[in-house]
Amino acid sequence: MKRIVVAGASLAGLRAAQTLRAEGFAGELVLVGAEPHLPYDRPPLSKKQLTEALPVSATDLPVPGDLDATWILGTRADGLDAYGRTVRLSDGRDLPYDGLVIATGAAACVPAALLPLPSGVHTLRTREDAASLRADLRPGRRAVVVGGGFLGSEIAAAARACGLDVTLVVPESRPLVRQVGSAAGEFITRLHDSAGIRVLPGYRVKALVGGRRLTAVGLDDGTELAADVAVLALGAVPNVAWLAGSGIALAGGVRCDERLRVLSIDGTPMPGVVAAGDVAVVPHPHPPNSDSRSASRAAVYDGNRSSLGHWSNAVEQAAVAARTLVHGDAARPLTAIPSFWCDLHGITLRGVGLPASADEERTLERNLVDRTLEVTYHREGRFVGAVAIGRNSRIAAHRRVLAEAELARV
Structure with a gap:
């Protein structure tokens, strides 16, 4: 070539x-x-x-x-x-x-029904997006973050650390439930609660209120959340x-x-x-x-x-x-074990494999006081992934198990 x-x-x-x-x-x-x-x-x-x-x-x-x-x-x-x-x-x-x-x-997913976005509403994919959002994260302001995945949870935690009053609107039953299941999702919810973030599960955003400048976020039940800043973290x-x-x-x-x-x-x-x-x-x-x-x-x-x-x-x-x-x-085909991490409230959630594909999850450790967690994920009895907080050595061990299974499969 x-x-x-x-x-x-x-x-x-x-x-x-x-x-x-x-x-x-x-x-x-x-x-x-x-x-x-x-x-x-x-x-x-x-x-x-x-x-x-x-x-x-x-x-x-x-x-x-x-x-x-x-x-x-x-x-x-x-x-x-x-x-x-x-x-x-x-x-x-x-x-x-x-x-x-x-x-x-x-690119960031923005529902057509919410366009055009008023001033004060952000997505986050680029350097310019981050700079614009940071300029709006002023102490005492009211922020609404829409979306309960990794990005939405991290932005909510960052906004709270900047001194804003933060509400996290989650379409699912709890944050991160689609990515890491109910046990880890509930743990993250408790961390958000402890940090002073209001979590609203099971809601979707219907409207952005305020004309040129955002004043409120309208939910699908008719509720309006007063807001100076909103972030749409609805996937890509x-x-x-x-x-x-x-x-x-x-x-x-x-x-x-x-x-x-x-x-x-x-x-x-x-x-x-x-x-x-x-x-x-x-x-x-x-x-x-x-x-x-x-x-x-x-x-x-x-x-x-x-x-x-x-x-x-x-x-x-x-x-x-x-x-x-x-x-x-x-060339060798793709065989790498998926891995990911999420930083929230001074801790890091780490994961390997495909937790979202599981039909069973097993909580091996859960301690909110020490902020430690370990959950494994299984599909039809087969180990497919794990997440942990404060247990890096356990994640390394789970990665080895997944890698050995891949070698045996190949």
Whole structure:
């Protein structure tokens, strides 16, 4: 290959570029990024960037001096001719390629019924989003955070640490219940309560009240919550609009095989195209039994495919995708054990595997005073994941068990 284009200049794109060089690709390497910045780390945006006066550069990802890449920043990938092997850029240019890495990530999900967003309402995906939200997190203000996943919980905790009166509106029965189940979700609820956050489970937002400037958040039962600031943390939408009409299979993202090769609509690999990160939907290396009929399956899987929006997932997929471009079928498929973490109220919840796919959870330790927790997850009797607070050594042990099971499966 003479030229490889990486569409997406964030974590997955950078790691793919680094792996391409490490695996011996010596041709032209071009990274295209919609944002004007070189790659930066996103997890701190909902953590330290909201509670500490950190310089913008604190989240910069190190770019090796010998990467020898061309950067086209502030310019989106706007279209793809997959058979002609050309990426159309938002400035009108056509960029030919021999190999393509699709790593365009995802955007914040905002219900159309809530648009246009009044001043004081935020989403959080970019550096600019974090800076805008931090400026609104002033002590004594009333904040409503909508969404009970990892991002919503972290933002609520950060807002409370900044001295705001915080209400967390959760569509489910408790925060994080979809991600880590009821036991861990209840534990996190108690941590929020102890910090002074009001948790409202089982509600959805119907309206943002106030015209140009937010004054209240309207719930689906008719209640209006007075608010100076609101944050919508309702999940993410893969950035795949630019791939419409390309012949690539799009279903919840870019469909890929186990080596991250992008699939065409007929199910065959698209020549010279791989994907990684939030945009990729891959066959998970730890699928449930094929005859499963459990309701939890639909929450995580499309068949045996899944999309995991975690930091480690982007890194691991990027490496596999890059090796596939260089080595083809000789590249090892994706076998990494999923891992994730969430920082809340001075503690870190860590997890491995796929807790959200479980049909059974077992609480091994729960101590609110010491703020320690350990829960394991099982599917049809098989161990599929674990989460813990204050028990890093236990998470490491659970990871080893999952890795040994994967080796035995392969």
